[in-house]
Amino acid sequence: MAYAHPLLLLLMVVAVPPSAASWPPSPAYFPSTKFRSMRFTQGFRNLWGPQHQSLDQHALTIWLDRTSGSGFKSVRPFRSGYFGASIKLQAGYTAGVITAFYLSNSEAHPGYHDEVDIEFLGTTFGKPYVLQTNVYIRGSGDGRIIGREMKFHLWFDPTEHFHHYAILWTPTEIIFLVDDVPIRRYPRKSAATFPMRPMWVYGSIWDASSWATEDGKYKADYRYQPFVAQYTNFKATGCTAYSPLRCGPVSASPNPSGGLTRQQYWVMRWVQKRYMIYNYCKDYRRDHSLTPECWRR
Known part of the structure; x- marks a missing residue:
């Protein structure tokens, strides 16, 4: 999880304003329906802030106030798989607040860890949430933060209903999906630019006032506490760190070997545009010697 570059806003791509939003075309394949949902207690446990966590039937509520946030973690580490949750965010002023669903091995490799993020960046009144996707490889906490951020507005209001957010991680690619619509594909181009060590699945809500909203311009305002996020429909399917080597990675497309269909690629490009x-x-102000996957061949 990284702070944004001070000149980030100068480099943003113009997006469709929320008032003119339209729903993406159908991807024609819906990977979330291929994987079984689980109850929170079947695959996860509290990690921190247990007093800021409540379980009601199949839905988990976590919240941030002036005293603490909260987080949870999968019981098992995975070396590949499909990881998803249906999430509903809080409306109103949420600046400075991060609601996250991500993969990481930071506890196993402190200061030298891998991470794959879905993060919702809190916002101010009347402005839409930003969904940030990110990938770190071996060392996002060693003083040289090398993020690979792509940020999106959504074609719906994520505070009105639950929507399903997922990460598909295999030995050859990472795909980020929203309601089964692929929004980003990060292929493995080299061993140095792709996470390969086992990771756990996490969720959290916390105060990132220093960078989360418009580069830290707007901070968390605890007059609006508590800041609440709800999670349900948990999915974590794939090869655990303890699975036999014959365990094969799952796919986000009808092709068992992975990749996306032509229609899925087209819809992804539609969303990105x-x-x-x-x-x-x-972002040409960045040093892309640290992100060689960006180089044009």
Whole structure:
């Protein structure tokens, strides 16, 4: 999880304003329906802030106030798989607040860890949430933060209903999906630019006032506490760190070997053209010797 570059806003891609939003075309394949849902207690446990966590039937509520946030973690580490949850965010003023669903091995490799993020960046009144996707490889906490951020507005209001957000991670690619619509594909181009060590699945809500909303311009305002997020419909299917080597990765498309169909690619490009507001590879103020996957061949 990284702070944004001070000149980020100068490099944002123009996106469709929420008032003119339209729903993406159908991807024609719905990977979330291929994987069984689980109850929170079947695959996860509290990690921190247990007093800020409530379980009601199949839905988990976590919240942030002036005293603490909260987080949870999968019981098992995975080396590949499909990881999803249906999430509902809080409306109103949520600046400075991060609601996250992500993969990480930070506890196993402190200061030298891998991470794959879905983060919702809190906002101010009348402005839409930003969904940030990010990928770190071996060392996002060692003083040289190398993020690979892509940011999106959504084609719906994520505070009105639950929507399903997922990460598909295999040895060859990472795909981010929203309601089964692929919004980003991060292929493995080299061992140095792709996470391969086992990771756990996490969720959290916390105060990131220093960078989360418009580069830290707007901070968390605890007059509006508590800040609440709800999670349900948990999915974590794939090869655990303890699975036999014959365990094969799952796919986000009808092709068992992975990748996306032509229709899925087309829908992904459609979303990126209309709703992506930042692409790290297009940020020419960054040192792309640290992100060689951005180099044109």
